[in-house]
Amino acid sequence: MDPQKSSSFTIKHWAEGDRPREKLLQKGRQHLTDAELLAILIGSGNKNESAVEVCKKVLSKAGDNLNELGRFTINQLMEVRGIGQVRALTIVAALELGRRRRSSEALEKKKISSSTSVFELMQPKIGELPHEEFWILYLNNSNKVIQELPLSKGGITGTLVDIRLAYKQALNLGATATILVHNHPSGNLNPSAADKQLTQKFKIAGESLDIKVLDHLIITENSYFSFADEGLL
Structure with a gap:
């Protein structure tokens, strides 16, 4: 041609x-x-x-x-x-x-100001997974994220979490607060009895160490449930 x-x-x-x-x-x-x-x-x-x-x-x-x-x-x-x-x-x-x-954009903000900011940070990581994962965010006294740590991953029906390991890391980091996050692959945002029980265990354990549990979010692909927003903490 x-x-x-x-x-x-x-x-x-x-x-x-x-x-x-x-x-x-x-x-x-x-x-x-x-x-x-x-x-x-x-x-x-x-x-x-x-x-x-x-x-x-x-x-x-x-x-x-x-x-x-x-x-x-x-x-x-x-x-x-x-x-x-x-x-x-x-x-x-x-x-x-x-x-x-999307995750990096959320990390740039770093400071956690609301349950929405937690959702924006964590949805790209666990919101679309076919299995359940439980994460913990460690915060300093300015509510800035020091570290995000996956504590466990399990089947679609649930997961096991080691609270002692979670707080050992909190002490190592000098964290003053935590936020719990896990996903529901089913898309159901309603917290189970086990979710509520685990939240209380974290809260009680944290009180003895003067480390607050600020929130616990259940995340799905498009939405979330906040224990703090719903008055369950």
């Missing part, structure tokens, strides 16, 4: 799978659909479909929900025709970076 002729091609003459890149350059990232952004990641489609069409199928498989897509495994992504292992890895890596970016 004559280079001069090829250089005069307008966007409408480009292959559909190549258009998102041009659209990003000319209009900015906010003008691209989710499928178009994903298409830039995978680069090209297959023999019968453009990259955008392939990515529409990927999103459709996740109910057009990026949070749901973020939970897909490599093998699940590869079930879509046109998505091989390398492309699946690229999509997983990109979504993980987005999740970490």
Whole structure:
């Protein structure tokens, strides 16, 4: 092909799978659909479909929900025709970076001012997990997070927590307060009897060490329950 002729091609003459890149350059990232952004990641489609069409199928498989897509495994992504292992890895890596970016933005604030700020910090870490995890946040006297520590992970029905280990670390860090956080993979925000009992055990143990339990949050994908907000502490 004559280079001069090829250089005069307008966007409408480009292959559909190549258009998102041009659209990003000319209009900015906010003008691209989710499928178009994903298409830039995978680069090209297959023999019968453009990259955008392939990515529409990927999103459709996740109910057009990026949070749901973020939970897909490599093998699940590869079930879509046109998505091989390398492309699946690229999509997983990109979504993980987005999740970490959200977490980093929350960490920059660092100071805990409300239950919402705890949710913003911890949802990217545990809100979408298929199993239950129990974490503790250690705070100084300015309510700034010194450390986030996962205490345990378990099945979907529950988890075991070592309170002695939790407070040993609190003393090592010189923490003056803690916030308890765990997720409910079921999506149910109602605290169980075990949740309430564990909260009281932490509260009583902390009182003897002059370390306050400021809150206990139950986190799901989109929302949370705060023991402090509900007057249960």
